[in-house]
Amino acid sequence: MLAPPAPPPLGVAPARASYPLRPVPSQRRLPAPRAVSAATASHAHDAIFLRRAADVADQSAGLTSPHPNFGCVIARPQLETENLDAWVAGEGFLYAQGTPCAELLAAEQAGEHARGATAYLNLEPGDCYGDSTAVSSLVQAGITRVVVGLRHPLKHLRGKAIQSLRSEGIQVDVVGEDLQSKLFKEALTSCLIVNAPLLYRAAFRVPFSVLKYAMTADGKIAASSGHASWVSGRASRCRVFELRGRSDAVIVGGNTVRRDDPRLTARHVKGHVPVRIVMSQTCNLPEEANLWNVHEAYTIVATQRGARRDFQKKLAMKGVEVVEFDMLNPRDVMSYCYDRGYLSVLWECGGTLSAAAICARVIHKVYAFCAPKIIGGVNAPTPVGELGMNQMTQAIDLIDVSYEQIDRDMLMSGFIQPIPDLSPVIPSVDEIPSVDPEVSPYETNIISFYKTWDTFGAFSNFSPHPIHMPDEKGDCLTWPTVEHYYQAHKFAGVDNLQARDIVKEIKKARSPEEAARIGRTRQREFPELVRLDWESMKIDVMYRALKCKFSSYPHLTEMLLSTAGSVLVESSPHDLFWGGGREGEGLNYLGRLLMQLRSEILGTVRTSAEVATDSA
Ligand SMILES: NC(=O)C1=CN([C@@H]2O[C@H](COP(=O)(O)OP(=O)(O)OC[C@H]3O[C@@H](n4cnc5c(N)ncnc54)[C@H](OP(=O)(O)O)[C@@H]3O)[C@@H](O)[C@H]2O)C=CC1
Numbered sequence: 206m207l208a209p210p211a212p213p214p215l216g217v218a219p220a221r222a223s224y225p226l227r228p229v230p231s232q233r234r235l236p237a238p239r240a241v242s243a244a245t246a247s248h249a250h251d252a253i254f255l256r257r258a259a260d261v262a263d264q265s266a267g268l269t270s271p272h273p274n275f276g277c278v279i280a281r282p283q284l285e286t287e288n289l290d291a292w293v294a295g296e297g298f299l300y301a302q303g304t305p306c307a308e309l310l311a312a313e314q315a316g317e318h319a320r321g322a323t324a325y326l327n328l329e330p331g332d333c334y335g336d337s338t339a340v341s342s343l344v345q346a347g348i349t350r351v352v353v354g355l356r357h358p359l360k361h362l363r364g365k366a367i368q369s370l371r372s373e374g375i376q377v378d379v380v381g382e383d384l385q386s387k388l389f390k391e392a393l394t395s396c397l398i399v400n401a402p403l404l405y406r407a408a409f410r411v412p413f414s415v416l417k418y419a420m421t422a423d424g425k426i427a428a429s430s431g432h433a434s435w436v437s438g439r440a441s442r443c444r445v446f447e448l449r450g451r452s453d454a455v456i457v458g459g460n461t462v463r464r465d466d467p468r469l470t471a472r473h474v475k476g477h478v479p480v481r482i483v484m485s486q487t488c489n490l491p492e493e494a495n496l497w498n499v500h501e502a503y504t505i506v507a508t509q510r511g512a513r514r515d516f517q518k519k520l521a522m523k524g525v526e527v528v529e530f531d532m533l534n535p536r537d538v539m540s541y542c543y544d545r546g547y548l549s550v551l552w553e554c555g556g557t558l559s560a561a562a563i564c565a566r567v568i569h570k571v572y573a574f575c576a577p578k579i580i581g582g583v584n585a586p587t588p589v590g591e592l593g594m595n596q597m598t599q600a601i602d603l604i605d606v607s608y609e610q611i612d613r614d615m616l617m618s619g620f621i622q623p624i625p626d627l628s629p630v631i632p633s634v635d636e637i638p639s640v641d642p643e644v645s646p647y648e649t650n651i652i653s654f655y656k657t658w659d660t661f662g663a664f665s666n667f668s669p670h671p672i673h674m675p676d677e678k679g680d681c682l683t684w685p686t687v688e689h690y691y692q693a694h695k696f697a698g699v700d701n702l703q704a705r706d707i708v709k710e711i712k713k714a715r716s717p718e719e720a721a722r723i724g725r726t727r728q729r730e731f732p733e734l735v736r737l738d739w740e741s742m743k744i745d746v747m748y749r750a751l752k753c754k755f756s757s758y759p760h761l762t763e764m765l766l767s768t769a770g771s772v773l774v775e776s777s778p779h780d781l782f783w784g785g786g787r788e789g790e791g792l793n794y795l796g797r798l799l800m801q802l803r804s805e806i807l808g809t810v811r812t813s814a815e816v817a818t819d820s821a
C-alpha cells in the first residue's frame with residue numbers, strides 16, 4: 206500500500222496546495238502576460254504575484270483561531286520562460302500567531318533562489334513585540350525588492366516593517382503609493398478581502414460581521430410552523446461549517462434556540478471552533494439545549510440585566526457564561542466582542558435579530574444561500590425583518606457581489622459596507638515627518654471633515670470665510686470662499702478674453718457649490734483656456750488660499766491648532782485627489798495641506814522662505 210504523502214510543514218504552501226475553503230484562482234496556472242511594454246509587463250507580473258500572495262495568505266483561515274492572514278510569494282524572472290509558475294521560488298503563509306512567519310517559510314523554501322528576487326506580501330508584516338523575523342528573513346535571504354499590497358492596518362504597526370526593509374537597502378513598493386497602475390486594482394481587492402476582518406475591526410472598532418441565511422426560492426427561511434431543517438442542501442451546510450470555522454463567534458437569537466435547538470459547531474471541518482453566542486432579552490430559554498453542552502464548544506448567553514437570575518445561575522452551573530447588558534442590542538454586543546478581541550462574527554439568527562443588527566449597522570457582509578424550493582406561507586419567516594423602508598429605492602445595495610453554485614443551491618454573497626482600505630488617506634511613515642512631524646505614524650488619530658456643518662466643517666473649502674488675495678497685478682481682491690479662489694485660478698493669468706470672463710463668472714458665483722460647478726464645467730468644455738502650469742501649480746494655489754483663510758480668522762487658527770497630533774482627512778467620497786475617497790482610496794491632499802499649514806503655524810516645519818534663506 207502506498208503511504209500517504211507527508212503533509213507540508215505548517216504554513217508552507219504545498220507545491221499544488223489543496224485549498225480547504227474555497228476555489229483559489231491563483232492555483233490555476235498563472236496567466237502569461239500579453240506582449241506589452243516592459244513597464245506594463247512588470248506591473249502585470251507584480252499584480253499577478255500579489256494576488257497569489259493574497260490567495261496563499263487565505264490558506265490559514267479556518268485552521269486556527271482567526272488572525273491576520275499573511276502570505277509571501279518569492280519570485281524571480283526566469284528569462285527562458287513566460288510560465289510564471291516557474292518564476293515562483295518559494296511561498297509561505299502564517300499558520301497561527303506565534304508560528305514561523307510567512308516570509309521565513311517562503312525564504313526557506315526558496316533557498317539560494319531568493320537572492321536578488323522579489324518578495325510579494327499581501328500585508329505589511331506586523332513587527333509585534335520586537336519580533337523582526339519577517340524583515341530579517343527577507344534581508345538574510347538576499348531579497349532585493351519587496352512589493353506590499355497593504356500597509357498594516359493597525360496604527361501602532363503601520364509602516365514599521367516597510368521602514369526597516371528600506372533602511373536595509375531593500376526597494377519596497379507599496380500598492381497605491383509606489384505602484385499606481387490600474388493593473389493593481391484587482392490585486393489590491395484580493396489583499397483587502399483576505400484581511401477584511403482585520404480591516405473592519407481597525408476601521409469601525411467592531412468585529413467583521415457576516416449575516417448568513419438559507420432561504421427557499423420564494424424567500425423563506427422556514428415553513429410557517431417554524432420548521433427549518435433543512436432549507437439548503439448538504440453541500441451548502443458543509444460550506445456553513447467552513448464559514449463557522451473562519452469566525453470567532455456564531456450568534457443566534459433566543460427564538461432560534463427555542464425553535465431549532467442548534468449546535469452551531471464547525472463539525473466536519475478540522476480546525477477552529479467558534480464561541481456560540483445567544484442573544485436573548487428575556488433569558489426565556491430551554492432548560493436543556495445543545496448549546497449548553499460546553500464540551501462541544503464554549504457558549505455565552507448575552508441577556509438583559511436582571512432577566513431570570515435563577516435561570517442564569519443554572520446556565521452558569523453548566524459552564525455557560527452569562528453576560529448582562531443594560532440594554533441588550535447588537536451594537537453593544539459587538540463592542541463587547543471587540544473588547545474580547547474577536548475579529549469576525551457569523552450571524553446565523555432569524556429575521557428578527559438580523560433586522561436589528563442591520564439597523565444597528567454592524568453587519569458588513571451577507572451570505573445568502575438560495576435553495577431551489579418553494580414553501581409559501583404568508584407568515585413563514587423571512588431572512589430580514591422590518592427595516593422601516595417603504596420604497597425600493599431605499600434598498601441596501603450589496604457591493605462586490607459574487608455568485609456560486611453549490612450543488613443545487615446558489616450562494617450569493619456581497620458586502621453591505623465597503624471594505625475599508627486604511628492606508629492611502631494616511632500619509633506614509635516616510636511622508637509624515639515632512640507633512641507634520643507632530644503626528645506619530647504609529648499613534649494615528651484621524652479627524653475627518655467634509656460638509657461645512659460637520660464638527661470640523663470649517664476646514665472645508667466651502668466654508669463661508671471670504672479671503673483677500675492679491676491678483677497678478679498685486680491688487681487685493683476678495684473671494685467669497687477658498688473654493689471660488691481655487692476654481693477661478695484654473696483660468697487666472699491666461700491671456701484670453703474668454704478666460705478672463707470665466708474668472709469673473711466664478712468670482713461672482715452665489716455659492717461655493719456654484720463656483721465648483723462652473724470651474725469644473727468650463728475646464729471640461731474649454732481645456733485650452735486652462736493655464737498650462739495648472740497641474741503643477743494647483744497645490745501651491747490651494748496652499749496660499751488656505752494660509753490666507755486660516756491666518757485671517759483667529760478662531761479658525763485655534764481650531765486648526767486644536768487638532769495637533771491628528772491626521773486630517775477630507776472624507777469626500779468623490780474627489781480622489783483632494784479628498785480621502787469613499788473607501789480611503791483618495792490621496793487626501795486637502796488634509797495633507799492643512800496638516801502642513803498647522804505645522805507651519807506651530808513652527809515645526811520650515812517654510813519655503815526659510816529654506817530659501819538657508820540655502821542662499
Ligand atoms: N434558514 C435559516 O438560515 C435560518 C432559519 N431560522 C428560523 O427562523 C425562525 C426564527 O426567527 P426569529 O424569530 O426571527 O429568530 P431570531 O434568531 O432572530 O431570534 C429573535 C430573538 O432574538 C432575541 N433578541 C435579543 N436582542 C434582540 C434585539 N435587540 N432585537 C431583536 N431580537 C433580539 C430575542 O430573544 P428573546 O425572545 O429570547 O428575548 C428575540 O425574540 C425559526 O423558525 C428558525 O428555524 C433561524 C436562523 C437561520
Ligand SMILES: Nc1c(N[C@@H]2O[C@H](COP(=O)(O)O)[C@@H](O)[C@H]2O)[nH]c(=O)[nH]c1=O
Nearest residue numbers: 419433435436437465467468469470553
Ligand atoms: N435551516 C438552515 C440553517 N439554519 C441555521 O443553522 C442552525 C442549525 O445549525 P446546526 O445545529 O449546527 O446544524 C439553525 O439554528 C440556524 O441558525 N442553516 C443552513 O445553512 N441551512 C438551513 O437549511
